[in-house]
Amino acid sequence: MSAISLDHLTLSVGGRSLLSDISxxxxxxxxxxxxxxxxxxxxxxxxxxxxxxRPQAGRIAVFGEPVGQGHAAIGYLPQTHAAPPDVGLSGRAFLAASVAGHRFGLPIVSAAARRDIDWALEAVDGVALAERPFSAMSGGQRQRLLIAEALIGRPxxxxxxxxxxxxxxxxxxxxxxxxxxxxxxxxxxxxxxxxxxxxxxxxxxxxxxxxxxxxxxxxxxxxxxxxxxxxxxxxxxxxxxxxxxxxxxxxxxxxxxxxxxxxxxx
CATH class of the missing domain: 3.40.50.300 (P-loop containing nucleotide triphosphate hydrolases)
Incomplete structure (x- = not known):
């Protein structure tokens, strides 16, 4: 099965065509x-x-299914983070805030979400970042944490x-x-x-x-x-x-x- 299929895809932004009839x-x-x-x-x-x-023309499928917002199979690390993290948060609290939707205050998450966070931190060799304040992390450590965020949900x-x-x-x-x-x-x-x-x-x-x-x-x-x-x-x-x-x-x-x-x- 293909992970991503583009079928005669055309994408435009502001009237400017970026991709034209791509398959x-x-x-x-x-x-x-x-x-x-x-x-x-x-x-x-x-x-x-x-x-x-939304494509101007054509279709996109992910693992054989039409794309739609919130696809559970996809993890995403944007070029610019939508909500800049509170630099005082620890790595674990930052990931918990992501799961909880970036709510104010210390996030409360389920036991299953905590296990998922622990798995994501371990997957990126980021266990040492769990209690470290975001403000104390290097650029590489921050990117490692953001990759862990993209892994939550096991895409x-x-x-x-x-x-x-x-x-x-x-x-x-x-x-x-x-x-x-x-x-x-x-x-x-x-x-x-x-x-x-x-x-x-x-x-x-x-x-x-x-x-x-x-x-x-x-x-x-x-x-x-x-x-x-x-x-x-x-x-x-x-x-x-x-x-x-x-x-x-x-x-x-x-x-x-x-x-x-x-x-x-x-």
């Missing part, structure tokens, strides 16, 4: 990197999979929208390695958005590259070619491989890095 299937258990220039529709696609953005599909933002190279590697382990250990399908391919090399099974209203899914070697990326970016692209890294270049610029902040949150 593809992401296999259950695959770890897929979601790449493309900002404004290409990475966040919008995730929101559509969540049922938060089968994880949508992670730019979880590496503001992390140094070491912490980026730690988070990618963690997500890879979670995918393998629990059979999770992962769609992991990033702005640079090198952050994900060696971890992902496939890459889904968006651009120019189109989408191409395949292995890194199949997708990251001058011909394919030139079509997606709408300009001449050179792909340079050196020292185990891949550089997507246009006019002498490392285009993934230089164009990261052009169009946020699309």
């Amino acid at each position: 593809l299937d992401i296999a259950e258990g695959a770890f897929v990197g979601l790449l493309g220039p900002n404004g290409s529709g990475k966040t919008t696609l995730m929101r559509a999979i969540l049922g938060l953005r 089968r599909l994880l949508l992670l929208d730019e979880p590496l933002i503001s992390l140094d190279q070491h912490q980026q590697h730690v988070i990618v390695t963690l997500v890879r382990r979670l995918s393998k250990e629990f059979g999770l399908t992962v769609l992991f958005s990033a702005h640079e391919l090198n952050q994900l090399l060696g971890a992902i099974d496939q890459v889904l590259y968006l651009g120019g209203g189109a989408a191409v899914l395949g292995t890194v070697d199949e997708v990251v070619t001058p011909e394919t990326l030139s079509r997606l970016y709408g300009t001449k692209i050179d792909v340079i491989r050196a020292s185990g890294r891949i550089f997507v270049m246009s006019g002498g610029e490392h285009i993934e890095r230089e164009h990261h902040h052009d169009h946020a949150h699309l």
Whole structure:
């Protein structure tokens, strides 16, 4: 069974077409990197999979079912957290507040929810964060806790929208390695958005590259070619491989890095 099926999907925001007539299937258990220039529709696609953005045309299915808000099989880590956490909360209280709907005061949750929280903390190697104040956590520890939040409810599909933002190279590697382990250990399908391919090399099974209203899914070697990326970016692209890294270049610029902040949150 496919974890995600896009059937002639068209997505638009504010009258601007981001994806046009896209059809593809992401296999259950695959770890897929979601790449493309900002404004290409990475966040919008995730929101559509969540049922938060209605397609202009076409259909989306998750594990064979039409998408709808609150799909229990999906865990989501947004690029910007909807409710900034109370920095005084401990890791466990933060997760409990998530389960309880971010209510004021110390959250009260059921015994089953407490067990789920304990499982999520253990799954991300975050037991030590349970009693630590959010304010005392490093950026990498905070992202680890947010991944634990996405795991609550034991989803089968994880949508992670730019979880590496503001992390140094070491912490980026730690988070990618963690997500890879979670995918393998629990059979999770992962769609992991990033702005640079090198952050994900060696971890992902496939890459889904968006651009120019189109989408191409395949292995890194199949997708990251001058011909394919030139079509997606709408300009001449050179792909340079050196020292185990891949550089997507246009006019002498490392285009993934230089164009990261052009169009946020699309």
